[in-house]
């Protein structure tokens with residue numbers, strides 16, 4: 001079985017987001033980049049399936065050279081090799097086209113992604129890739145088992161979940177608790193250095209959206225404190241002042 | 246050339262978020278000098294469908310093939326793509342939901358459309374087609390320029406406040422052919438909380454964290470939620486510990502909510518939690534620790550013990566009702 005895991009290199013979840021160049025560029029200064037947390041779940045499950053069923057796991061990223069530490073970390077966690085499309089990920093359609101191009105050349109049984117990136121929060125790359133390859137896409141998947149050529153999954157829906165069966169190949173957007181995040185061990189880190197990382201040029205240049213500018217939210221006004229022994233006045237304020245109940 | 250809106254049903258009724266999407270779509274149609282058409286898929290009675298008119302749709306395309314009764318993102322996306330072609334629609338609007346998100350992405354692939362996820366305002370047409378979206382999990386906004394011929398807008402809850410008229414929409418049967426390849430997923434079991442208010446749809450949310458000490462104490466959270474007609478939510482550790490179901494987990498790695506009121510009880514206010522709730526209109530924080538970081542992001546705060554404060558609030562709401 002061949003598994004492709006698509007990963008993003010994104011600002012750590014604790015990053016204070018700022019912009020430069022008159023609010024047209026994300027300010028990377030001092031920012032710690034990590035594997036997208038959802039992508040990390042996808043990778044962890046891929047490595048578990050490899051251990052259980054003997055699959056090969058390829059990590060895939062569309063990004064510039066500064067994404068390589070994240071890619072190496074994925075290799076250290078247990079992926080076998082990696083492909084980086086050397087381009088700025090301009091938008092979701094562009095990224096999806098790169099994934100589809102690679103998957104057309106080498107068919108994968110499973111293309112695992114995160115449910116969404118934590119920078120643009122699009123939640124769309126898996127659906128577009130599924131459409132471009134003419135195969136089903138399912139997200140957010142919180143449980144995945146493989147039985148021969150059948151995938152058995154649990155997907156979260158509003159207010160609940162559903163169990164789904166489908167034939168491979170599939171594109172899945174993953175989220176917890178599909179697997180536990182994995183931390184690379186020393187041996188993994190050593191072997192990751194020599195695992196193959198192929199750099200390819202982008203196929204196609206379709207970007208259908210661009211960001212003209214960014215903006216930060218206005219700070220919330222100051223908090224109004226209510227003494228605990230007068231807690232009930234909160235309810236009055238919510239009705240008369242905030243007018244939300 | 247009409248603006249097309251996918252309107253989602255819940256048990257045969259238009260979802261509230263879809264009413265908002267229809268109203269939003271009709272506003273965009275007004276800006277473009279055209280009309281708004283809603284596509285509804287699945288069984289629903291004609292009177293209910295006609296209510297799309299109250300929110301600004303002039304026409305409803307109703308796809309009622311029995312094959313479509315079971316919710317199916319891929320097949321539904323094919324139906325909406327066919328409708329977009331028939332109507333020559335250049336703008337497609339959907340409300341964000343687990344179904345809406347899945348459909349928006351497949352549609353973007355089918356129509357090679359520019360997709361703006363997490364839209365929070367009407368578009369600006371003064372210079373191309375620009376729309377404001379929330380990015381970095383609510384920590385920033387982007388003004389997206391949609392360059393493709395077809396544009397898809399997935400709107401967040403509370404993007405616009407719908408106004409109702411007494412107009413009705415005309416209803417037309419819509420019977421596109423949908424390929425068998427859209428029906429290959431086999432749903433073998435569905436578990437859905439019934440009777441509860443769905444968290445992503447809720448106007449009011451009562452959420453609790455590890456400060457509640459254990460699942461056996463959730464009664465006081467549920468009581469307040471019930472009195473307010475609010476949905477319940479929780480922090481990540483609470484769902485990790487299985488105190489509450491995963492679909493109640495809000496935050497960076499959970500559900501993102503934007504209700505009118507978010508009450509957080511016994512939640513410290515970690516940045517990853519705030520990411521999922523910071524677009525709520527009003528935030529109330531109850532925590533026994535006056536230095537809990539959540540107070541910095543709150544509109545109202547109470548320093549106190551949740552086991553004393555929550556029952557008091559419930560009583561006060563009941564007294565008000």
Ligand SMILES: Cc1cc2nc3c(=O)[nH]c(=O)nc-3n(C[C@H](O)[C@H](O)[C@H](O)COP(=O)(O)OP(=O)(O)OC[C@H]3O[C@@H](n4cnc5c(N)ncnc54)[C@H](O)[C@@H]3O)c2cc1C
Nearest residue numbers: 006062089091092113114116117120121122123124125211
């Ligand atoms: C400097 C810079 C500027 C950018 N400007 C824009 C912009 O203007 N507009 C815009 O839409 N995006 C922009 N991005 C790209 C953005 O970071 C995403 O990679 C891309 O847009 C997909 O985002 P999404 O939120 O829709 O992905 P989602 O659909 O939320 O992602 C789902 C999954 O797809 C996979 N995936 C997503 N992106 C990649 C990737 N690059 N490589 C491998 N797998 C991936 C991951 O598994 C992810 O979990 C920019 C990125 C950089 C670095």
Ligand SMILES: Cc1cc2nc3c(=O)[nH]c(=O)nc-3n(C[C@H](O)[C@H](O)[C@H](O)COP(=O)(O)OP(=O)(O)OC[C@H]3O[C@@H](n4cnc5c(N)ncnc54)[C@H](O)[C@@H]3O)c2cc1C
Nearest residue numbers: 454455456480481496497498511512513515517518533551
């Ligand atoms: C990549 C990543 C993603 C994450 N995603 C999420 C996410 O999506 N959502 C999320 O919630 N977290 C997320 N987290 C975890 C997050 O960092 C915090 O650990 C978590 O939010 C803490 O949950 P909590 O506030 O319930 O618990 P705690 O931090 O333990 O806080 C409990 C609070 O309850 C208060 N308290 C205790 N007893 C009482 C009492 N009797 N009365 C009143 N107050 C009381 C305490 O003062 C404390 O402030 C993520 C972390 C990472 C690293």
